[in-house]
Each structure stands twice: as C-alpha cells, then as structure tokens.
Amino acid sequence: xxxAITKPRVRRGRQSGAPTISDVAALAGVSTMTVSRVINKExxxxxxxxxxxxxxxxxxxxxxxxxxxxxxxxxQLRMALLYSNPSAxxxxxxxxxxxxxxxxxxxxxxxxxCEGDGDERRVAQRLIDSGIDGxxxxxxxxxxxxxxxxxxxxxxxxxxxxxxxxxDGATAVSIDDRAAAQAMTRHLIALGHTRIGFxxxxxxxxxxxxxxxxFRAALADAGIADDPALVVxxxxxxxxxxxxxxxxxxxxxxxxxxxxxxxxxxxASVAVxxxxxxxxxxxxxxxxxxxxxxxxxxWPELTTIHQPIADMSRRAVDLLAERIRARRSDAREPIQRxxxxxxxxxxxxxxxxxxxxRAALRVER
Numbered sequence: 001x002x003x004a005i006t007k008p009r010v011r012r013g014r015q016s017g018a019p020t021i022s023d024v025a026a027l028a029g030v031s032t033m034t035v036s037r038v039i040n041k042e043x044x045x046x047x048x049x050x051x052x053x054x055x056x057x058x059x060x061x062x063x064x065x066x067x068x069x070x071x072x073x074x075x076q077l078r079m080a081l082l083y084s085n086p087s088a089x090x091x092x093x094x095x096x097x098x099x100x101x102x103x104x105x106x107x108x109x110x111x112x113x114c115e116g117d118g119d120e121r122r123v124a125q126r127l128i129d130s131g132i133d134g135x136x137x138x139x140x141x142x143x144x145x146x147x148x149x150x151x152x153x154x155x156x157x158x159x160x161x162x163x164x165x166x167x168d169g170a171t172a173v174s175i176d177d178r179a180a181a182q183a184m185t186r187h188l189i190a191l192g193h194t195r196i197g198f199x200x201x202x203x204x205x206x207x208x209x210x211x212x213x214x215f216r217a218a219l220a221d222a223g224i225a226d227d228p229a230l231v232v233x234x235x236x237x238x239x240x241x242x243x244x245x246x247x248x249x250x251x252x253x254x255x256x257x258x259x260x261x262x263x264x265x266x267x268a269s270v271a272v273x274x275x276x277x278x279x280x281x282x283x284x285x286x287x288x289x290x291x292x293x294x295x296x297x298x299w300p301e302l303t304t305i306h307q308p309i310a311d312m313s314r315r316a317v318d319l320l321a322e323r324i325r326a327r328r329s330d331a332r333e334p335i336q337r338x339x340x341x342x343x344x345x346x347x348x349x350x351x352x353x354x355x356x357x358r359a360a361l362r363v364e365r
Contacts, residue, residue: 019060020129028056031154032128077107077324079317080127081136082147084114086237087264089292090309094138094161097310101317109317120147128156133324136316138162140236142172143205157323157333159316162307164206166337171319173312173338177207180305180342181214181259184287187303187344188257189222192352193285197248197255199234199241199265208236211261211289230255234265241268249276249284256353257285267298270349281351291345300348308340315340 021039025032030053038045038053045053056062081098085091095111102109110127114120124135124147134157141147142160148167151158159171166172188196198215201208212231219226232247234240241260245268248255260266266288270280278284280300288295291306315338326333 019062021062021131022125022129023060024053024056024062025154027060028053032156034155036131077105077321078110078131078133079107079136079320079324080110080112080124080132080134081138082112082114082120082123082141083138084120084141085139086235087262087290087292087294089263089294090290091138093292093309094313097313098136098317100310101314105317105321107317107321114141114147120144121150124150124156128154132156134158134320136161136313136320138313138316139207140202140205157320157327159320159323161312161316162207164208164210169335171323171334171336171338173315173319173340174207175307175312175340175342177210178214178217180307180344181211181261181289182218183214183342183344184259184289184305185215185218186221187346188259188285188287188350189218189224191257191285191350193255193257194222194224195227195230195253195255195257197230197232197251197258199232199244199248199258199260199269201234201236201261201265203233205236208261215259234261236262236264238264238268241265242272245269245272249273249278254284257287257350259287259289261289263288263290263292263295263302263304266302266304266349267294270298270300270302281349283354285350285353287350291343295345295347303344303346303348303350306343306345308342312340 021032021035025035030049034045034049035053038050083091099109110132112123112127114123120141135151136159137147138161142163152169159173160166161173163172163174164177200212216226229251232244234244241264244265245258248258249272258269260269266286269286273280273284280286288302288304291304295302295304319336323333
C-alpha cells in the first residue's frame with residue numbers, strides 16, 4: 001500500500017490549489033470512478049484498493065465536495081450532457097427532451113458545450129471531478145474517439161445517441177439510419193426519379209456512412225446505376241449544404257431530386273434552387289432527414305425522415321439513470337442498444353419529375 005501512494009507528480013486544482021478527485025486517483029493509481037466508489041462507500045471495491053485510496057485522500061487532505069459526499073444516499077442523480085452540434089434545430093429538440101425527462105425524474109442535468117480540439121476530455125474531466133454520475137453524448141460527440149476512450153478508461157457510465165456504430169461498453173439510442181435512408185430513396189424512385197443527388201453528412205459521424213449505404217442499397221434494388229458525380233460531401237451544416245447543392249446543380253443535366261442527409265443541408269439546397277430559378281418541387285424535389293423544426297420553417301416545407309430526437313434524448317436520460325442506479329446498488333450495469341422507430345413525413349417539397357422542359361430560366365450567379 002505504501003508504494004501505491006508514493007507516485008510522483010500530483011496535479012493540483014487549477015484555481016484554488018485544492019486537490020481534486022483526479023489528483024487522488026493519480027496518486028492512488030486508480031480511476032476517478034474507483035475513488036468515487038470509495039467515497040460513496042460502495043461495496044464493489046477491493047479492501048486493498050480501498051485502503052490505498054483512503055491513504056491518498058488523507059495524504060492530500062482531499063475533502064470531497066458536497067455533491068460527491070451525497071452521491072451514495074441522495075435520491076437525485078447528477079448527469080452531464082455534452083454537446084457540440086452545429087445544427088441549432090437538432091440541438092434545441094435534444095435539449096427539450098432531455099431537460100424535460102430529467103425534471104420528471106428529479107435528476108440534475110448539467111449541460112456543457114465542447115469547443116472541439118480536445119476540449120471534450122477537459123470538460124469531461126472537470127465534470128467528473130465535480131461528482132457527475134454519468135454522461136450523455138449526442139452527435140457528433142457520440143462518435144468522438146477521444147471522449148469515448150477517456151470515459152471508458154475512467155469507468156464513467158455513458159449513453160451515446162444517434163451513432164451508427166455504438167462503442168463497446170456504451171449504452172446507445174438510435175434509429176436504423178440505413179433503413180430510413182433506403183426508405184426515402186425508394187420513395188423518390190417510386191415518384192419516378194432516377195437521377196437523384198445525395199448529400200453525405202459529416203465523414204466523422206457513423207450515421208453518415210449508414211445513410212449513404214441506405215441510399216445506395218435502394219438504387220441497387222431498383223437497378224439504377226450509382227453515379228459518383230451525384231454523391232457530394234457535406235458536414236451536416238447549412239453552409240456545407242449550400243456548397244453541395246451548387247455542385248449538384250452545376251451538373252449537366254442536373255439531378256431531378258436531391259436527398260440531403262439532414263434538414264439543414266436540405267434547406268440550403270432549397271435556397272440554392274430558388275436562387276437559380278428552379279421551382280421546388282416542380283423542377284427539383286428536395287428531401288431531408290431528421291424532421292427538425294427547420295423542416296417546417298422553410299418554403300416549401302420539407303419531405304423528410306422523422307427521427308424522434310426529443311424521444312431519443314428522453315430515453316437516453318432514462319437509460320443512464322438505470323446504469324447509475326445499478327452501479328450504486330452494486331448490481332450489474334445494463335448495457336443496452338435501443339432502436340426507435342423512424343417515419344417518412346411527406347410534405348410539399350417532393351413531386352414526380354417534370355416531363356417537359358422547365359419554363360423558368362436559370363438565374364445567373
């Protein structure tokens with residue numbers, strides 16, 4: 001035990017100089033979650049490890065904060081939701097659902113923004129030091145290896161939302177992105193479209209890969225050739241949707257339909273089409289994905305895949321609460337993969353392709 005608590009380099013708190021739970025973990029040679037279990041007097045820690053942690057606490061004169069001291073006996077759970085989503089519409093729905101469910105369950109939900117460039121780990125560490133029980137990761141953080149690996153390393157329960165490939169050890173909530181994209185593409189083909197442009201989402205998000213796979217599967221099922229020129233990259237942002245739509249409508253001939261991987265990029269495609277003198281949907285069908293608030297604030301309103309964003313966030317809160325309570329009672333934590341239903345919502349932005357030359361003149365850029 002003596003050797004375990006004499007490791008060099010003890011980090012101090014960044015502002016007050018007071019030691020943090022991470023300092024205790026570093027000195028004892030264990031994870032921060034193990035320190036938390038010792039503080040909470042959980043029975044799942046070996047006696048030798050417990051003695052090592054307690055010795056480190058005594059040596060550093062570490063005083064667990066009020067939240068950490070109350071974890072074991074308090075009814076209220078403390079969760080964090082980390083976000084860095086560029087889509088305000090998506091984020092708004094996600095926050096509404098998660099905050100509502102947290103309120104219903106007497107759960108304290110801390111919402112933190114990550115700026116990128118490694119900021120996720122710093123934010124997560126600070127939250128863990130403050131006594132957070134678990135963390136919810138919506139896209140794009142659901143696919144960030146940096147934060148996923150760190151939370152796995154320190155043993156903090158997490159729920160990832162809307163990922164195409166859940167990480168090992170993470171509870172996940174999603175829809176079947178591949179099947180949803182395949183359904184939308186089949187809908188477009190049934191309308192008579194054979195020249196369909198597709199705007200891919202952020203390449204760092206696994207859902208993008210799944211949606212592209214669904215698009216291509218529907219084309220293959222219909223015997224339609226997969227033209228690489230009709231598949232352009234996007235980033236799930238409105239700005240990237242503008243650039244992608246410009247590239248698609250520069251083709252000769254242009255596609256008769258554009259299927260964008262989210263509503264932000266679909267709305268951008270409608271804007272580009274209008275600026276070029278295309279009638280939507282008379283000259284160009286445009287469809288999106290998510291059914292965020294943006295889908296009904298543009299004109300014409302978007303045909304899209306309804307992803308139950310608020311319901312997914314509510315389910316994430318419930319699933320994380322199950323994991324935390326299981327851990328507190330020294331029971332086996334449930335690692336679940338929950339897949340919710342999607343719905344194809346048809347509005348005013350789709351139609352059969354025009355069978356005659358369009359009357360509108362192309363607007364010079």
